[in-house]
Amino acid sequence: xxxxxxxxxxxxxxxxxxxxxxxxxxxxxxxxxxxxxxxxxxxxxxxxxxxxxxxxxxxxxxxxxxxxxxxxxxxxxxxxxxxxxxxxxxxxxxxxxxxxxxxxxxxxxxxxxxxxxxxxxxxxxxxxxxxxxxxxxxxxxxxxxxxxxxxxxxxxxxxxxxxxxxxxxxxxxxxxxxxxxxxxxxxxxxxxxxxxxxxxxxxxxxxxxxxxxxxxxxxxxxxxxxxxxxxxxxxxxxxxxxxxxxxxxxxxxxxxxxxxxxxxxxxxxxxxxxxxxxxxxxxxxxxxxxxxxxxxxxxxxxxxxx
Numbered sequence: 001x002x003x004x005x006x007x008x009x010x011x012x013x014x015x016x017x018x019x020x021x022x023x024x025x026x027x028x029x030x031x032x033x034x035x036x037x038x039x040x041x042x043x044x045x046x047x048x049x050x051x052x053x054x055x056x057x058x059x060x061x062x063x064x065x066x067x068x069x070x071x072x073x074x075x076x077x078x079x080x081x082x083x084x085x086x087x088x089x090x091x092x093x094x095x096x097x098x099x100x101x102x103x104x105x106x107x108x109x110x111x112x113x114x115x116x117x118x119x120x121x122x123x124x125x126x127x128x129x130x131x132x133x134x135x136x137x138x139x140x141x142x143x144x145x146x147x148x149x150x151x152x153x154x155x156x157x158x159x160x161x162x163x164x165x166x167x168x169x170x171x172x173x174x175x176x177x178x179x180x181x182x183x184x185x186x187x188x189x190x191x192x193x194x195x196x197x198x199x200x201x202x203x204x205x206x207x208x209x210x211x212x213x214x215x216x217x218x219x220x221x222x223x224x225x226x227x228x229x230x231x232x233x234x235x236x237x238x239x240x241x242x243x244x245x246x247x248x249x250x251x252x253x254x255x256x257x258x259x260x261x262x263x264x265x266x267x268x269x270x271x272x273x274x275x276x277x278x279x280x281x282x283x284x285x286x287x288x289x290x291x292x293x294x295x296x297x298x299x300x301x302x303x304x305x306x
Contacts, residue, residue: 010109010110010111011111012110012111013077016079016083016109017080022070024055025040025055025069025071026056036066037058038055038056038058039058041132041135043128043136044074048184049074050158052074052132053070053071054068055068055069058140063140064091067090068087074125075122081109081118085130088104094137094140097137099272102126102130102171103247105126120178123182124181127159127183128158128184145160148160148162149162149163153192153195155192156186159184163183165203167179168199174204213232223265227257230258234255234267234297237292238292251272252272253270253271254269254270255267255268256270261302264301265302266302266303266304267303268304268305269289269303270305286305289303290302
């Protein structure tokens with residue numbers, strides 16, 4: 001990463017470690033007072049050195065977490081990470097929890113926007129927390145896991161092959177050392193080295209293919225692209241301009257469609273996460289997105305949130 005890193009914890013992380021407010025279970029009495037039911041999900045194990053249980057009091061009618069706590073055994077930074085995860089999960093429904101990202105959680109832990117919250121070797125605590133939350137949601141809504149989601153990548157990680165693959169893509173990981181920092185996979189289990197190398201090679205090929213497609217799109221005027229390629233071009237432009245700022249604030253956007261309307265190209269978007277309830281989503285944020293697309297792709301682009 002190009003951003004400056006440090007070996008010690010920052011003020012936020014140290015504060016959450018020394019005064020963890022969300023550690024513990026939720027009693028039946030507490031849940032009853034909140035008109036909620038109890039739900040828990042275990043992730044990891046003592047043998048892995050990371051054993052996390054998420055405890056949620058859930059309003060069944062709205063599928064919303066009204067109280068979130070956790071019990072945990074592992075390295076100190078995991079306390080801060082799961083403290084922040086519990087804070088973020090409160091008052092969110094299952095769909096919103098499932099969309100919490102590594103980037104948004106990590107940004108909330110930073111003191112300085114340009115300095116990573118955790119040392120490289122401990123970034124897996126964030127990956128694990130996000131993975132646990134996503135799996136907990138799937139368990140709660142009774143969504144069946146695929147074979148790759150049920151199969152652990154290595155014996156030294158709590159992450160499945162599907163989750164490790166997603167982490168490789170998210171962080172554009174290109175080495176076993178970096179992969180171990182983000183997932184612990186292969187950190188002590190050498191028997192899975194071949195599997196991990198295959199996943200890394202697949203990612204390299206995917207990145208090369210994406211770059212080739214992006215280069216091809218930039219050579220064709222936006223107006224001459226097919227409808228499908230217009231959507232891809234918009235996604236690429238968003239990735240290269242405003243997406244990081246949206247994610248930093250806990251939000252994102254989904255590109256739904258691009259349609260022609262006379263001389264204009266209407267880009268239909270859906271706000272995600274914090275963007276969906278942000279007061280500026282219909283003004284400042286919308287104009288920033290539209291201006292970025294007009295500058296990168298075509299001056300006749302209009303953005304419409306739905």
